[in-house]
Amino acid sequence: MDIPDSRKDSSQYSTKQTKMRSSGKKKNKGINSLKIFVVALTFSFVCKTLAGIVMKSSITQIERRFGTTSSEAGLIDGSFEIGNLLMITLVSHFGTKSHIPRLIGTGCFIMGTGSILTALPHFFMGYYRYDSALNAKPLDNSTETYTPCSTDVSSSGHNRSSILVQSSCKNESGSFMWIYVILGNTLRGIGETPIAPLGITYIDNFAKEGQSTFYIGIIHSVTMVGPLIGYLLGSLCAKLYVDIGYIDLSTITIEPTDSRWVGAWWLGFLIAGILSIVSGVPFFFFPKHLKEKRRQSTGPTLLDGSSTNDNRDQKVIFRNPEKTKKPKGLAGFFYSLKCILSNKIYLIYLLSSTLTSCSFIGIITYMPKYLEQAFDISMSKSNLFLGTIVMPVFAVSVFLGGYISKKFKLTTFGILKLLIISRVSSSLFQALFYFLTCDDHLIAGLTVTYNGNAEETSQITPFSSCNSDCNCNANLWDPVCGDDGLTYMSPCLAGCKSLVGHGKDTVFYNCSCVEVNNFQLRKNSAHLGICSRKDDCSRIFIYYVILTSLVSILVGIGTSSSIILIFKFVEPDLKSLSIGLYTFVMRTVGGLLTPIYVGAMIDTACLKWDTSNCGNKGACRIYESVSFRSTAMSNQQTKTFSGEISF
Known part of the structure; x- marks a missing residue:
């Protein structure tokens, strides 16, 4: 009789082992799937x-291509936020109840489509034409000689420009291709909506205890x-001419x-759009649930994970969310929103982050323009400076901030102190x-008089x-640099009577205004472009690079743990909506x-200002350095104020 019982026990043991192996395989599969996710x-x-x-x-390039002001270009740039604002809060709330991976994949596809749509106007617009006195040269095979300064009204560049105005104003005013840029950027904003809030929520739901912060840190570091x-x-792209491949670059x-x-x-x-579409493909192969959802603690949830007695005064205890029955549907959305808005700590953090975001976005949007105007650096080199110096230094400092938090085991309020x-x-x-x-460029008739005096305004x-x-x-804005060291707004205003050369090598001679200021040397020529500044801008730019790197380090150190603070300020079931609201405010104000x-x-x-063929104001050609610098500094004061109210 013992033998059958022994076989029965052996069979039960084998069954348990099989179930355990099966459970272990499913568990490992879930872990591997999460890592792939x-x-x-x-x-x-x-x-x-x-x-x-x-x-x-590219915003400054778009500003010049479509002939807009900086504020109008800012509206084009902000159209992304319009699309994001239309969906962010609803997606953050209702998206958690849907198939999160598929929503993210769909968002990536829409985001990529929006980027491609943004680029389409280039293929439907005509070739880019910039203001140049050389554009007034005869286009036929006549033997007429072109002279920038001419007393003959019938052959003057001014009248030729008027003829061009009459012929092309109607066509120019009828092209509203900038609408496609706004639509594409808005569509990109809609597509990006589910990626951050739903992706982070998905990880936090199915990761092991304490692992979600590690995964989120990796994502933000690699990002x-x-x-x-x-x-x-x-x-x-800024280094390549806009119509490259379509025109003879030697004529530029x-x-x-x-x-x-x-x-x-x-x-x-185009490149960003294709990559975005490709990035969305893997999400369609992930399940709605990787494994059984991690259970939330039935006891009080602490603001800080530490359990030492020394830090009890720094712990904020949330009420048990299971004790209160929350409404469902749209009413549940407004109830959850009310709970978040009544959280004073979260609101203080939100206000501080909003002011900081305003400063950061203002700087990052117009810094290439500022570097171009302040230090005579091309847009290509400005972007290269941001990409090879500012961003890597900032990334290292973000990692350093995370290391400091982990090394010294900072509590939540310790992280807040590091941030402030x-x-x-x-x-x-x-x-x-x-x-x-x-200093400002010496431009005759604009910043100084024709004798080079800046005081006689x-x-x-x-x-x-x-x-x-x-x-x-x-x-007309076609600046030339005279031998007298002054810049003239056009060869005609410099009084030049003749020219020699082709394209960028064109040199103007017999310039009466240059001759008046430079009569002792008897040099009266001018070449294309603005004269170099008198002060040593290259040396000042080196100091600017060093200071920018230092500021990037200080900003990055306090940024690493800021996103985690949102999780610690709200109840567990409001995490996704809190990120959504945070993003909503950042998108709106910042x-x-x-x-x-x-x-x-x-x-x-x-x-x-540039003047279009129809006489409308276009993009700005040159700025006053002091006023531009004051604008940048006033934007920095916002960031200073935000740091003071963080507590």
Whole structure:
């Protein structure tokens, strides 16, 4: 009788072993699937930041290509936030109850489609035409000789420009291709909506205890590759002429440092769009649930995971969410939103982060323009500077901040202190930027008089006695550098009578205004482009690079753990919505409004506007350095104030 019992026990033991092996395989499969999901989500994060940086690095190119002001360009840039705002809170709340991986995959596809749509206007618009006196040269086979300064009204560049206005104004006013840029950018914003809140929530739901923070840290660390690649790509595109492959580049008379230069802005959007679509493919193969959802603790949830008695005063205890029955549907959404808005600690953190975000977005959007105007650096080199110096230094400092938090086992309020220290110290160093700038260019009739005097502001006019016999167009911006060291807004305003050369090598001679100021040396020629500044801008730029690197380190140290603070400020079941609300406010105040109002402030510093064929104001050609610098500094004060209210 013992033998059958022994066989029965052996059979039961074998069955248990089989179940345990099966359970172990499922568990390992779930863990491996989560790791693959983290890799896929990381790639999608890289793609979305890549597309965002491509827009930031191309916004000045778009401004010039479509002839808009900086504030209008800011609206184009902010259209991304419009699309994001339409969906972010609803997706964050209702998306958690849906198939999260498929929603993320669909979002990546929409995001990529939006980037490609943004680039489409390039293929439907005509070739880019910039203001140039050489455009007025005869196009036929006549033997007429072109002279910049001519007393013959019938052959003057001004009248030729008027003929071009009459023939092309109607066509130009009928093309609203910038609408496709806004639509594409808005669509990209809609597509990006589910990636961050739902992806992080999915990881936090199915990761082991304590592992979600590790995975999220990896994602945000690796994501820094996106801005790095984005700026490098933006640098390459800005260096290439917008119509490359379609026109003879030897006929181009401007350099990448010229404010009329437009790079191949569309190329970056095509590459970013294709990568975004590819990044969404893996998400369609993930299940809705990797394994049984990790149970939330039935006891009080602590703000800090530490259980030492010394830190009890730093722990915030949430009420047991199971004791209160929450409504469902739309009513549940508003109830959850009310719970978050009644959390004072979360609101203080949200306000501080909003002000910091405004400062950061304003800087990152218009820094390439500022570097171009302040230090005579091309857009290509500006993007290269951001991509090879600022972003890597910032990424290392983010990692360093995480290491400090782990090494010293900082509590939640310890992380807050680190955050406030980094923000205040970085703002103090940023005040030094005010002293790192070059003087304005000496432009006759714009910043100085025709004799080079900058103090006689009442006598600064576009015309002078030296060009009174020339029939010049005062709206034309085609600067030339005279032998006298002054820049003239056009060869005609310099009084030049003849020219030699072709394309960028063109040299103008017999310039009456140059001869008046340089009569002792008897040199009266001028060449294309703006004259170099008198002060040593290259040396000042080196100081700027060092200071920027230092500020990036200080900012990055306090950034590493900021996203984790959101989880610790709210109840566990409100995590996704809290991130959604946080993103909503960042998008509204920082992403949408900041580029517009900062762009409007920059517009006030403009000295010379481009004028379209229809007589409308276009992009700004040159800014006043002091006013531009003051605008940047006033934007920094927002960041200083945000650091002071963090507590």
